[in-house]
Amino acid sequence: MGPSTVATDVGPPTNTPESRVSRKPPTATRSLPGIAYTDPELYEQELTEVFERAWILVGHVSELSEPGDYVTANVGREPVLVVRGHDGELRAMSNVCRHRASLILEGTGRTRSVMRCPYHAWTYELDGRLAAAPSGQGFACLDRDQVSLPQFRIGVVGGLVFCCIDPQQMSLADLLGPVGPYLEWLNIAGLTVQADGSASRRTEDFGENWKILADNYLEDYHVPVAHPSLVRLVDVKNTIGDNNDWCEWSRVPYRTRPSRDPREREYQGLVRRMPGMPEEFEGWMGHVCIWPTTFMEIYPHHVDTWQLEPTGRLMTRATTMTLVHPDEEDQDRRARELMRELNVDIMGQDVDITTRVQRGVQAPSYHSGILNDEQELSVIRFQQRLRELLPRIAELEATARGERSVAPS
């Protein structure tokens, strides 16, 4: 099936400094109970009801320009590959060989005119049909015309390629809401993946439940406490943005006065819009959150995507992809490198925080916390979606309130 696309009308931001002042009274919403960050049954539900029903970012069109170009990813427990066929079509399909279940492709790259499983060399056409199997005469009942890699849904917006294995899930455009036109407006499709040596992705493994990392990304309440460099660089109180129930974009103006920190000051002197970035984005840094765990940092000089993948109840893998202008100039590269250095510090600060939180949520004395309706609003929305999708949370909340004991899982 062909990729879906979205229109490019960007509406006015609904989240502004003014709208935040006039917002209704606080709702006293509480966070998920601490046990939701460790419960094995909830984790299984999250895999099936969140990740295996979600649109998951798998790559960028610049990686998939020629027949045989492929990317791989995991959608919940399903390893998937996206490959451009000889007919020019992008297809998403299972990355699991139909013979003995080995993964077929790894990472990203370009396969030859067929895809070969590295275990027994079962060989598939780029459209997923089985072409041939070695020692084919030894199979009594192998009907090759009946064997193919299961096909999944694929969606492309702003050059970003998403895969969904749930045929009933809403369209990518409906999921994204205002974020789709926003990504098109930013011209992310015109960028290219920046390879770090031979790797086009950077991965990092964390020893925390995935929701702790997602919660942390979704709110700026902690920013002034944990990330002083960000406070000096951007003016958080003047953030604007828009959202639907599932996704949101926001952007925050850079401060114009120079920081006292020499590295931040050098960055401030370099930051500028790369070609193709809209004029209105001059002087802004942006964020995008796409349900459930795709996050984007939109800088005027480059874009980082950050994809969280649960690899265990208390293990999360983060995959970063950096998108740059195809003809990136030295000034923009230096700005990108400086921001990456700053982000290494920021990430270290976040790791310190999330490690503490993972330990804290397991404390018998902790049940849940009250959330800030302004600066933790995205966490409130995110956790509300989780409550709607995951019945186990209600059981755990009842337990946390002392109304019942936790059923064995």
Place this chain on the structure above:
Amino acid sequence: MPHPDAWLFLPPEVEARVPSLLARLAAGGDGSPDDVQRELRHRIETLILEGDVEQWRAFLREATGMVAEYAGDDVEARTVLASILDDQFLLARAVSDLEATDLDARRRLGRAGATPPRSSRV
């Protein structure tokens, strides 16, 4: 690029089955079937030990010629051979792009009864 040895997944079925099948086709010809088998086994083993994928494909094209030109009545040997050799070309694409001569060989194998008939893109 595939590892230089990556093509070695191709020979096992050929090594196991093709010499005896080709010997059956040769049974009505000049050479003795045993000699044909012995020579083919030696040749295939030499390719495995010293050859590369290009030499392997050249051997497949040559074997294809023997199958395509066979005019005897051992239909079973001919069609099984045609299927094995056709699979070899389909599988070889994982390590080396096929050339026009390979595509021509596949057409000849199709006419010789390679099953199942395929419309694979090569």
